[in-house]
Amino acid sequence: MSDVLLSPKDKKDTLPYSRPATPDHGHRVGVYGLGAIGYHVAKNLANSLSSLPLVVYNRTVAKSEKLAKELGPNKVSIVQSPAELVDSCDIIFTILANDEVVKSAYKQFYQALQATPSGTVKIFVESSTIYPTVAGELDNLISSVSHARFITCPVFGAPAVAAKGLLIAAMSGDYRSKKEVAYLLVPAVAQKVIDLGGNVEKGSAPTFKLFGNSLILGTMEAMAESLTLAEKAGVDSSVALTLLNDLFPAPIMTGYADKMAHDRFDGTQGFSIDGGIKDASHIRRLTSELNSPMPLIDIAHQHMLTARAGHISNTLQGTAKYETLDWSALVSGVRVTAGLAATGSGSHTGVVLDE
Template sequence: MSDALLPPKDKTDTLPYSRPVTPDHGRRVGVYGLGAIGYSVARNLANSLSILPLVVYNRTSAKSEKIANELGPNKILVAQSPADLVDSCDIIFTFLANDEVVKSAYKQFYQALQATSSVTPKIFVESSTTYPTVAGELDNLISSVPHARFISCPVFGAPPAAAKGLLIAVMSGDYRSKKEVAYLLVPAAARKVVDLGGNVEKAPTLKLFGNSLILGTMEIMAESLTLADKAGIDSSVALTLLNDLFPAPIMTAYADKMTNDKFDGTLGFSIDGGIKDASHIRRLTSELNSPMPAIDIAHQHMLTARAGHVTKVQQGTSKYQTLDWSALVSGVRVTAGLAATGSGSHTGVVLDDE
């Protein structure tokens, strides 16, 4: 494993805040959203909390029951509704699928806050990937309630990194709230925190910047691997060279997925999430007059890949329930006149040795 992915030996360089007065505080922590990232964060937080069990809520109750059965009642309590989560918790993390789901959840939080007479301070930590202005809307909503605070805290890292507590958390919003949340996350669920100040829209903006780097890199790799495939270069040779030239874990992992058709979206980042994030990035580039044609093309290739997958699902021939966003390479292959899957099996230009 690259040193860049190893957890820190201490928090000196990974937390931009001094230690809170009561870092173990004994405040009740909750997690809403037990998807690929949220589930791992919840597990890690539950195992790190020394006083009170973690409270979880998920719209699909099976996931809440799964983590409760996995860790037991001393580690996990299951909330029966978003209002129950708000009533019982002091710090609530949300890991949700898209902007509309996030807005819906926070409206329920707001209604629950309005209905209670509690004066206990509450911190809401939004960790989904949303358009930046959503954070501003949520901050206005939550902060209008006395004793309630909102911070943006999207995270970088694939599910395996989340499972190992190696996420990078990006924070913006209320300073004291960020400090308290940072010491909850590191080292239990994250290896580093990046502070972007008080404007809650800055953290989700940086999240889109980071995802544009990843997506743009994947697009270039997909195009290059497809070119090698058409030219009759053995896929294992192309993959080895890519790894030698760019020995970055995130690049080698996605290149391996593309080369070997490892497109199971339940084990990574789904193509639906990728299309959503690409749409957000494209909207941001339009508003700021900062063109990113690579993202435009990647967006179209993901749409092509998803369309082919939908057809296979309808025909009952799909290998996967949902695609990983690295399946954008199948969109590249189709536009190059190749089959969507089966890298390395195509007949290309083969030069005879002389």
């Protein structure tokens, strides 16, 4: 995702809502999920809040403790359970790994709401990449409780972009809740908010997120195939990258191409291949339901599976370089199908053509 801020003259497009009644954000804000993106979101939110510390919960408490140590007790408060997070906060963000984890979290939220009814509005902001129908289920669950509101707010951008507060957020759901959350996010966490209307399931932010990820994944697959062809033909990877950068000078493309060309597949510094496979599965399910074929995504899905299988084998043998792979490692799946080693870009012998 581009790390260039939007022009100030586009303010109405950056924040498509009028300023809320409480522009100083006098809410108690919480975050559940301190993964690769969630950690930076939480950090930027904590630094932006003027009065109350950010409340955080993570299943691995060491991540919460790391954030609290980094920012100090005046900025971060740790709770020990999802129920305590709900009891403590007015606005709760969830940024979690997959649909099942998200559904489990919201079941606990619902139980907490039932056990301790609130007289004030609580807004739940789901920022994970989930299937649209799951968003509908969560909305029905949370909105059945008095004074509880649910909106979806997936974000676009790699961890490095999140660290700079330059994510792009897409929102669906209750209008007043979106307005409150949008002014929390911009400019602390996101550079822009896109409004996808009131329905959290159909034509919604979760669907839009899958559309956006299909663009990224399809582009990566095309680049992986072209870079592999160039390598087999004996074209130096640095020369191939130079042309790609000249033709398509978009940071998201050049960044992933650079990772592919230099085997920089550390998933802890980017988007994990497990997440990529999950998102590709969601996209493929959506294409099946809508009869809208995307063969490039089908192929990318297979190449990520190949890459992950190779990584698992290497892990068992004790030769894996990374704890988890970045989804750009799909190029290793392309290389294997082309008869090359999965890694070691630049070391393969090119085809010698007859004169």
